[in-house]
Amino acid sequence: MSAGFKYEDWSDGVVTYGVIAFPxxxxxxxMHIHSQVELVLVERGELDAIVDDQHFFIREGEGILIxxxxxxxxxxxxxxxxxxxxxxxxxxIPDFKNFFESAKVPYVRIRNxxxxxxxxxxxxxxEQHVKTYSYGKTVLKGMLTVLxxxxxxxxxxxxxxxxxDRSQGFEICRQLLMxxxxxxxxxxxxxxxxxxxxxxxSYVSMVFSRNFKISLNSYxxxxxxxxxxxxxxxSHKSITEIAFESGFSSIRSFNRRFxxxxxxxxxxxxxxxxxxxx
Numbered sequence: 001m002s003a004g005f006k007y008e009d010w011s012d013g014v015v016t017y018g019v020i021a022f023p024x025x026x027x028x029x030x031m032h033i034h035s036q037v038e039l040v041l042v043e044r045g046e047l048d049a050i051v052d053d054q055h056f057f058i059r060e061g062e063g064i065l066i067x068x069x070x071x072x073x074x075x076x077x078x079x080x081x082x083x084x085x086x087x088x089x090x091x092x093i094p095d096f097k098n099f100f101e102s103a104k105v106p107y108v109r110i111r112n113x114x115x116x117x118x119x120x121x122x123x124x125x126x127e128q129h130v131k132t133y134s135y136g137k138t139v140l141k142g143m144l145t146v147l148x149x150x151x152x153x154x155x156x157x158x159x160x161x162x163x164x165d166r167s168q169g170f171e172i173c174r175q176l177l178m179x180x181x182x183x184x185x186x187x188x189x190x191x192x193x194x195x196x197x198x199x200x201x202s203y204v205s206m207v208f209s210r211n212f213k214i215s216l217n218s219y220x221x222x223x224x225x226x227x228x229x230x231x232x233x234x235s236h237k238s239i240t241e242i243a244f245e246s247g248f249s250s251i252r253s254f255n256r257r258f259x260x261x262x263x264x265x266x267x268x269x270x271x272x273x274x275x276x277x278x
Contacts, residue, residue, distance in 0.1 A: 005071045006226070007177045008034040010087050018137035019144075020087040021130040027083060031073045033212075035174040036087050037100050038066040039144070040074065041110070043127055045081030047074050052106040058083075063110035063123070065151065067099075069173055069211055070106040084130040086144075090170075093144055099152075101170035110151050119150020172199065173211050180220060184227060185247045188220050224248060225261045232270045239266050 013020045014036055027047065040047070041063040049058050051072040058064055058074075066072050068090060074083070090100040099105070110123075122143045129135050135143070175197060180188060193216075194201040208216040228246040231237060237245070243254035243266075258266050 006030055006032040007181050007223075008032050009178060009181065010034055010036045011089075011178075014087065014089045014092070018088065018092060019129075019140050021085065021126075021133065023082060023084050023130050025076075025082055026079050027074055027076045027081065029074050031071055033069055033071050033177075034087070035068050035177065036089055037068060037092075038072075039086040039088075039126075039147075040064050040066070041084045041086075041123055041127055041130075043082045043084055045076060045078050045083075047076050047081065047083055049074050056109075058109075059112075061112050065108045065110070065148070067106055068101065068170065069177075072107075084127045086126060086130065088144070093141060093148065095145060096148055096152075108152055114151075116150045119147045122147040122150075169207050169211065172197075172204070172207050176204065176208055176216070180216075180223065184220070184223055185245055188247065190216065220247075221257055222261070225258060228254070228258065228266065229262075229269065232266055233273045239270075242266065 010020055023043075031050070040058065042058050042060055044060055046060060047058040049056055049064065049072065051064065051066060052070050076083070090097050093100075115123075125135070125143055126140075126147070129140065176193070179193060179196060186192075190201045190205060194204050197204065205216055208214075208219070212219065224246045228242055228248075231242045231245065235242070239254075240251055243251050246254070248254035248257065255265055258264075258269070262269055264272070
């Protein structure tokens with residue numbers, strides 16, 4: 001799994017709307033994860049996708065269902081490409097909740113040659129909803145349930161039961177990502193995080209590395225470097241201010257970690273960015 005990913009939190013939106021829906025053209029996204037399910041339907045053109053370290057193309061009429069906490073990046077350089085995105089919580093479709101949270105299957109592709117007619121019929125309605133927000137939550141639940149039942153025939157309601165033991169790990173990962181994201185400028189030692197979440201330190205570390213293939217400390221450092229780069233390029237704050245605002249305990253630690261990540265010091269990074277912008 002790619003270590004350089006960003007956590008996106010859609011929690012408030014899915015609580016309010018049930019499903020967050022939006023179309024995109026000429027899309028370029030960074031590598032990211034979120035705690036929600038994402039359904040992508042390509043209406044025109046094609047998307048260059050990297051999902052769970054697998055690289056492939058999603059072509060016109062096809063799509064993909066991306067489960068929570070799976071790194072992904074979608075890209076298209078063409079103005080002609082139109083993709084429709086629907087993001088919803090694991091609880092929105094109760095019949096599939098355990099499957100979504102199992103971490104057993106990172107994604108399911110929707111292909112032209114294997115999607116039954118009854119499921120494909122839902123795609124047109126969902127694409128219409130993305131553009132007009134035509135349907136309420138109850139109708140959307142019905143359409144998504146029918147579509148998912150068609151593209152995942154191998155997973156019956158009985159099969160989902162074997163995934164239920166992973167739900168607790170899913171919730172811990174969600175809370176960890178949100179806690180780190182909200183406290184990136186603060187002390188994020190394993191002991192501090194474990195105490196805040198009331199979980200044994202060794203278990204916190206194990207769950208995170210098992211699910212994201214990166215240690216918790218490495219993830220925190222990468223997020224802090226990313227924040228520092230943003231501040232270096234968009235503010236006039238001093239290097240010292242940026243170091244502490246990014247959560248580093250000392251200038252020495254900041255300079256060392258930044259050089260290890262970017263092959264240059266923070267000052268050199270700021271200078272190079274200013275030259276590119278001038």
